[in-house]
Amino acid sequence: MALADFLVSLVTFIAIYGLFGLGLNVKFGFTGLIDFGHVAYFMVGGYVTAVVTMPAQITGYDGLGGYALPALLSAIPGGTVLGWLLGVAIGMLAAAFVSLLVGVPTLRLREDYLAITALGVATILNEVVLSEVWLFNGPFGIRSIHEPAAGLFPLGLGSFTVNLLVFGGLSVLVFAYATYRVANYVRHASGRQRTLAVVVALGFAAWYFVQPLIGASNAVVTLQTNLTFLFDPNAGPNGGLDYDRFFMLLSLAFLAGGYWWMQRTINSPYGRVLRAVRDDEDVPRALGKETFRYKIQALLFGSALAGAAGALYTIHIGFISPEQFGAMITFFAFASVIIGGTANNAGVVLGTAVFWAINSGTQFLNDYFPSEYAVQLSASRLILIGIILIVILYYRPEGILGEQDYDISLPGEEAANANVAGPEVGSSDASTGPEADSSAASTGPEVGSSDATGGPTVDDANGGGVDD
Amino acid sequence: MTDPMLEISDLQKTFGGITALDGIDVTVDPGITGLIGPNGAGKTTLFNCISGYLAPDAGTVAFDGTDITGDRTPEIVREGLVRTFQIPRELADMTVRENLLLAPRGQSGEALTNAWFRGDEFAADERRTRKEALEMAEFFELDHLLEEPASSLSGGQRKLLELARVLLTDPEMVLLDEPLAGVNPTLEAKILDRIHELESQGLTFLFVEHDIELIMEHCDHVVVIHQGRKLTEGPPSEVRSDQRVIDAYLGEEL
Numbered sequence: 001m002a003l004a005d006f007l008v009s010l011v012t013f014i015a016i017y018g019l020f021g022l023g024l025n026v027k028f029g030f031t032g033l034i035d036f037g038h039v040a041y042f043m044v045g046g047y048v049t050a051v052v053t054m055p056a057q058i059t060g061y062d063g064l065g066g067y068a069l070p071a072l073l074s075a076i077p078g079g080t081v082l083g084w085l086l087g088v089a090i091g092m093l094a095a096a097f098v099s100l101l102v103g104v105p106t107l108r109l110r111e112d113y114l115a116i117t118a119l120g121v122a123t124i125l126n127e128v129v130l131s132e133v134w135l136f137n138g139p140f141g142i143r144s145i146h147e148p149a150a151g152l153f154p155l156g157l158g159s160f161t162v163n164l165l166v167f168g169g170l171s172v173l174v175f176a177y178a179t180y181r182v183a184n185y186v187r188h189a190s191g192r193q194r195t196l197a198v199v200v201a202l203g204f205a206a207w208y209f210v211q212p213l214i215g216a217s218n219a220v221v222t223l224q225t226n227l228t229f230l231f232d233p234n235a236g237p238n239g240g241l242d243y244d245r246f247f248m249l250l251s252l253a254f255l256a257g258g259y260w261w262m263q264r265t266i267n268s269p270y271g272r273v274l275r276a277v278r279d280d281e282d283v284p285r286a287l288g289k290e291t292f293r294y295k296i297q298a299l300l301f302g303s304a305l306a307g308a309a310g311a312l313y314t315i316h317i318g319f320i321s322p323e324q325f326g327a328m329i330t331f332f333a334f335a336s337v338i339i340g341g342t343a344n345n346a347g348v349v350l351g352t353a354v355f356w357a358i359n360s361g362t363q364f365l366n367d368y369f370p371s372e373y374a375v376q377l378s379a380s381r382l383i384l385i386g387i388i389l390i391v392i393l394y395y396r397p398e399g400i401l402g403e404q405d406y407d408i409s410l411p412g413e414e415a416a417n418a419n420v421a422g423p424e425v426g427s428s429d430a431s432t433g434p435e436a437d438s439s440a441a442s443t444g445p446e447v448g449s450s451d452a453t454g455g456p457t458v459d460d461a462n463g464g465g466v467d468d
Numbered sequence: 469m470t471d472p473m474l475e476i477s478d479l480q481k482t483f484g485g486i487t488a489l490d491g492i493d494v495t496v497d498p499g500i501t502g503l504i505g506p507n508g509a510g511k512t513t514l515f516n517c518i519s520g521y522l523a524p525d526a527g528t529v530a531f532d533g534t535d536i537t538g539d540r541t542p543e544i545v546r547e548g549l550v551r552t553f554q555i556p557r558e559l560a561d562m563t564v565r566e567n568l569l570l571a572p573r574g575q576s577g578e579a580l581t582n583a584w585f586r587g588d589e590f591a592a593d594e595r596r597t598r599k600e601a602l603e604m605a606e607f608f609e610l611d612h613l614l615e616e617p618a619s620s621l622s623g624g625q626r627k628l629l630e631l632a633r634v635l636l637t638d639p640e641m642v643l644l645d646e647p648l649a650g651v652n653p654t655l656e657a658k659i660l661d662r663i664h665e666l667e668s669q670g671l672t673f674l675f676v677e678h679d680i681e682l683i684m685e686h687c688d689h690v691v692v693i694h695q696g697r698k699l700t701e702g703p704p705s706e707v708r709s710d711q712r713v714i715d716a717y718l719g720e721e722l
Contacts, residue, residue, distance in 0.1 A: 264583070265583060268590065269575045269576075269577030269583065270577060270579065270582075272562075272578075273578050275561070275562060276570050278561075279561050282557060283558075283559055283570075284570060286541060286545065286550065286557075286634075287545060287550070287571050288546050288573050289578070290542050297580050301580075403561070406566070410591040410594060
């Protein structure tokens with residue numbers, strides 16, 4: 001497998017588990033609910049979406065469904081994709097509904113009891129799916145996973161050259177933009193964060209661009225293949241965008257959507273109450289907030305995001321069975337959240353990337369060792385993650401990026417802000433001097449604009465910068 | 469004679485073998501009422517039972533004519549009865565501004581669907597709330613600390629934050645659990661002025677304080693509790709010369 005294909009698969013994984021981690025972050029990071037059963041909603045979302053989108057009467061499948069939503073809606077233009085999206089929505093709702101059933105009795109428990117109970121419930125749900133063949137085919141799983149818009153791919157735009165120029169060009173743009181962002185970040189960051197950014201960027205370049213050249217028969221072709229990672233020369237007659245690459249983009253779109261949705265939720269008075277519940281539930285209660293309702297909603301929202309991630313996961317794997325949803329998945333997500341930054345949405349994405357880069361991205365090291373060491377190498381990856389986790393918890397318990405900054409943006413900003421901020425700044429001026437108001441003015445629009453441009457990678461840089 | 473704001477009758481609460489409240493009856497009229505008693509007399513338990521943090525074993529609590537016995541805290545707050553904590557409960561990881569912004573009731577952006585879909589609506593709300601919070605912070609001399617995490621405040625400032633937060637809920641009655649312990653004298657005077665000002669606007673205060681001079685000077689009425697029961701009550705001048713109060717609490721006549 002070419003390294004470009006591997007990168008595509010890795011990024012897809014990171015996008016899916018990033019979305020899963022965002023779901024955990026709303027529960028654990030922002031609301032303080034230790035949900036050790038988060039994987040259950042990943043499973044429910046995956047199974048329900050699979051069942052409502054797959055055709056009926058699949059041989060070898062004896063469970064509920066399928067309900068073939070994409071086929072049902074295929075009469076309208078774009079109906080199959082719409083049907084799939086509807087399936088994902090149903091999967092998310094199902095995940096949220098199951099979490100409601102779990103949450104109503106358990107959220108009244110103290111947080112450590114909640115953690116244990118959630119773990120137990122997730123295990124029970126997994127056992128039920130495993131044992132009850134009538135439900136989702138038990139241990140035999142589901143092999144027929146609907147792939148949205150699969151008919152369009154591989155997507156070619158004409159001749160080989162055109163495809164190479166368009167998709168290859170896009171790939172180059174991606175790397176150029178990433179380089180620009182990193183360079184910009186390094187220029188403004190300082191100290192450890194700067195070092196970290198440089199190390200990560202150089203590490204990636206060494207791994208992705210330099211390492212494959214060692215012993216390569218044709219270095220130029222290898223380099224070009226890796227650089228133009230969005231272009232698959234073997235897709236279709238003239239090369240083009242294959243389904244895996246499209247699916248990576250789709251997963252990234254879901255991640256960006258989930259990220260935006262999370263940011264909107266957190267940067268609101270609602271999010272403020274969530275954080276208050278996390279810090280000391282008695283305080284918002286003493287101020288008249290129905291904290292139980294907030295905890296339930298956070299649980300439902302986080303579980304729905306996990307459900308969406310589950311729907312994507314089944315497509316990426318192409319097969320779904322209960323043993324894929326062990327408790328380990330939850331703890332991988334916890335590790336990712338803690339590494340990247342608890343209560344930091346960009347940090348969660350970063351932490352997920354770090355986690356999966358170590359867990360999967362180091363597989364190339366196998367080539368440099370005798371094959372009988374493969375098992376030890378795979379175990380030592382988990383050891384490495386464990387060490388990183390300990391180092392982070394010891395030296396930087398808030399994670400690489402730390403808690404994010406919050407900014408409730410008020411529409412009609414400039415005019416209105418001037419009104420509100422005017423007297424405010426004026427009065428604080430007297431005591432703190434002009435520095436205070438100039439720094440406030442410069443962070444305001446910066447945070448706002450990075451939100452607008454969206455992508456998590458963009459905010460990685462900014463979040464860290466502001467932090468510093 | 470005005471109607472009482474708070475009527476507590478025959479309230480009982482035991483913890484295992486310890487009787488914290490032993491059928492206590494207290495009536496609080498509008499104005500400023502002091503609640504005094506020796507350590508362990510049941511003052512904080514009484515507050516907890518009134519404000520819904522503990523469910524009383526027996527007895528009733530009526531606020532402004534409504535029975536609130538056993539109601540949950542958020543419901544009681546929405547009725548207009550709030551409390552402060554003896555040990556300030558600032559939200560350490562949030563800024564002073566956020567601590568304050570949390571307080572006002574009925575913010576539309578605090579509903580999830582509004583946070584998602586009604587950005588314009590809650591923005592207007594939020595602007596108003598920020599203005600209120602800023603004014604409150606200015607009064608309590610916390611305005612230069614608005615962007616600091618609450619964990620950076622001094623002990624006295626935490627008391628002020630607690631009080632500011634409670635007042636921002638726009639209450640009708642406030643239970644104050646030693647609000648002035650650890651506050652410097654000039655600010656103490658300012659807070660008391662503010663309390664009198666709010667009283668003249670119709671707020672009712674029930675006030676736990678160990679500084680007896682302060683109680684005598686600022687309260688219209690004093691309730692003394694001892695061992696979970698009401699020992700006596702009346703105007704400050706009467707209470708301070710009551711022999712039972714002197715024996716149980718004051719130690720000597722002032």
